[in-house]
Amino acid sequence: MRIIFYILQKEFRQIFRDKVMLPIIIVIPMIQLFILSYTATFEIKNTRLSIVDQDKSTTSRALISKFSGSSFFTIASYETSYEDGMERIKTGTTDQLLVIGKDTEKKLSRKEEASVLLVTNAINGSAASLMNAYASGIINDFNRFILEDQGPAGAVPALIAVQSRHWYNPKLDYKTFMVPGILVLLVTLIGMFLSGMNIVKEKEKGTIEQINVTPIKKYQFMIGKLLPFWLLALFELMIGLAFARLVFSIPMEGSVVLLLGIASVYLLVVLGLGLLASTVSDTMQQAMFISWFFVVIFILMSGLFTPVESMPAWAQNLNRLNPVAYFIQINRMIMLKGSGFQEVSGLFVALCVYAAAILSIAVKRYKKTA
Amino acid sequence: MESTANNRVIHVRELVKKFGDFVANDHLNFDVYAGEIFGFLGANGAGKTTAMKILCGLQRPSSGTIEVAGFDVYKQSDQIKKNIGYMSQRFSLYEDLTVKENFQFYGGIYGLSATEIKDRTRQMLESLQMTTSADMILRDIPLGWKQKLAFSVAMVHRPKIVFLDEPTGGVDPITRRQFWEMIYEAASKGVTVFVTTHYMDEAEYCNRISIMVDGRIEALDSPAALKAKYNAATMDEVFIRLARAGVRSMNG
Numbered sequence: 001m002r003i004i005f006y007i008l009q010k011e012f013r014q015i016f017r018d019k020v021m022l023p024i025i026i027v028i029p030m031i032q033l034f035i036l037s038y039t040a041t042f043e044i045k046n047t048r049l050s051i052v053d054q055d056k057s058t059t060s061r062a063l064i065s066k067f068s069g070s071s072f073f074t075i076a077s078y079e080t081s082y083e084d085g086m087e088r089i090k091t092g093t094t095d096q097l098l099v100i101g102k103d104t105e106k107k108l109s110r111k112e113e114a115s116v117l118l119v120t121n122a123i124n125g126s127a128a129s130l131m132n133a134y135a136s137g138i139i140n141d142f143n144r145f146i147l148e149d150q151g152p153a154g155a156v157p158a159l160i161a162v163q164s165r166h167w168y169n170p171k172l173d174y175k176t177f178m179v180p181g182i183l184v185l186l187v188t189l190i191g192m193f194l195s196g197m198n199i200v201k202e203k204e205k206g207t208i209e210q211i212n213v214t215p216i217k218k219y220q221f222m223i224g225k226l227l228p229f230w231l232l233a234l235f236e237l238m239i240g241l242a243f244a245r246l247v248f249s250i251p252m253e254g255s256v257v258l259l260l261g262i263a264s265v266y267l268l269v270v271l272g273l274g275l276l277a278s279t280v281s282d283t284m285q286q287a288m289f290i291s292w293f294f295v296v297i298f299i300l301m302s303g304l305f306t307p308v309e310s311m312p313a314w315a316q317n318l319n320r321l322n323p324v325a326y327f328i329q330i331n332r333m334i335m336l337k338g339s340g341f342q343e344v345s346g347l348f349v350a351l352c353v354y355a356a357a358i359l360s361i362a363v364k365r366y367k368k369t370a
Numbered sequence: 371m372e373s374t375a376n377n378r379v380i381h382v383r384e385l386v387k388k389f390g391d392f393v394a395n396d397h398l399n400f401d402v403y404a405g406e407i408f409g410f411l412g413a414n415g416a417g418k419t420t421a422m423k424i425l426c427g428l429q430r431p432s433s434g435t436i437e438v439a440g441f442d443v444y445k446q447s448d449q450i451k452k453n454i455g456y457m458s459q460r461f462s463l464y465e466d467l468t469v470k471e472n473f474q475f476y477g478g479i480y481g482l483s484a485t486e487i488k489d490r491t492r493q494m495l496e497s498l499q500m501t502t503s504a505d506m507i508l509r510d511i512p513l514g515w516k517q518k519l520a521f522s523v524a525m526v527h528r529p530k531i532v533f534l535d536e537p538t539g540g541v542d543p544i545t546r547r548q549f550w551e552m553i554y555e556a557a558s559k560g561v562t563v564f565v566t567t568h569y570m571d572e573a574e575y576c577n578r579i580s581i582m583v584d585g586r587i588e589a590l591d592s593p594a595a596l597k598a599k600y601n602a603a604t605m606d607e608v609f610i611r612l613a614r615a616g617v618r619s620m621n622g
Contacts, residue, residue: 002478002481003478003479003481005478006474006475006478006479007475007478007479009474009475009478010464010467010471010475013467013471014464014466014467017466017467018466205460205462205465206458206460206461206462207462207463207464209428209456209458209460209462210456210458210462210463210476210523211479212427212428213426213427213428213451213454213455213456214451214476214479214480215448215451215452215480215481216479220479
């Protein structure tokens, strides 16, 4: 125990003495949390819409005013022909083109079917489907308005009215959805990079040799090396949670203690991975590259930015090996749904198994004689 | 100094270390006795550092019988580590810690008590005349001083044998001299000093020296005996005569 104390003392002295790293460890994650929470959003506002109004009637003007009144659209231009409008789409100066054909009002007044053309720039597929959905919503609304306007009350076909209630995130606020995930990302980065870098740094500087000739036990060295970053990452998570609460008013429906308890196991996985990266590399550059490689894959597949459900089956299976995915899911469940231990126990057990496996591989791979 | 099996502290028979096809140590045989200053000489790449790392338990031998401080390197490396000190070729104290903190850390992981650490730190600082620098960050201390500190740290747990791998590389002549005074002092207290060096004047300070060429020990005796044997005026001549025959040396 005393030996571990001396290693811890040394590690903390080094961490707190580093006038560059310490602020980076504390401040940078907060900045990341702040920036990512505002920017990592799927909402699309201010879609640039160009309009070709060949009807020039009261009806067409009413439809156009529906679009210009929506916060999702800004009218980029009025064009005289479909070709002109398409030119704008090609040059990228507009995102969507709405063509209202000639005689639209006339057809409607004769109770005939009229149609409008909607062209969307779909280079970004998911953005395009959102723009389409918003535009269709406006047109459907307008449609109902015409139907009600035209016939006598009884003539309007009865529609099934859908009322939506969004549970766990009632205002559909993307920050509520993103922040718990981004918190996971931050502790992952801290845990994986700092722990791995730290050991490789000793290899690079040659100080590890001096330690390897001492009778220090492997487990003492490992605990001394991992515990400081485990504490640091938990501390970081607590600051992040406070930040989420105070700055973004993200609710904390579940138990903070449960969340921190699970985080402490999750961090063992992450620190173990950092340790593993350090055992297979001789320089900080190599360790950095290996860690980066895994972190990028873990994050992109984690369900932070894209729903896991829409990934192909093989990717979903691969995701069973992704600790970030587990913890993001747990974190969202606890923070937003208020899930208790019962609900997350399956995921938690998976994390425990993962931690045990990774740590034993990493410790096994770490050799005092090298 | 008596050279009997009783006070033998390092015992090496048929030590072989291979890295793939490359034979770094080719059937080495030697003994080192308590209180002796044993010089381990050889050109760059001759295999000195590899042999030393094997003796310290930093590398595993391919074959051979090796005992250090009476313990077997294959099975009892923990006991060996308690009894040896090591100062590597590369400076290996923590540059971002103070002099005192370095002592404290190494004293601590060798299992010394808090009072032992305190007392020994004070003693060492006094003998190095560095009492006023105790709280200086190592980064700000000149190399010669750092080397002396590294030697003191290697001795913090009072080992029976201390291994020094080119301890005076890049150090000025005055500090080198002081360094050798420290070595003599340690030897006078019964510590065995196993030292590699490139400086032939330093070789003269050793009780016995071995000269390695291409992974083999080509000569092993006292400096005077070697000079007589090779009919040379200085150790320099002896070394060059032996090392010139080597294939791997002289170009690395």
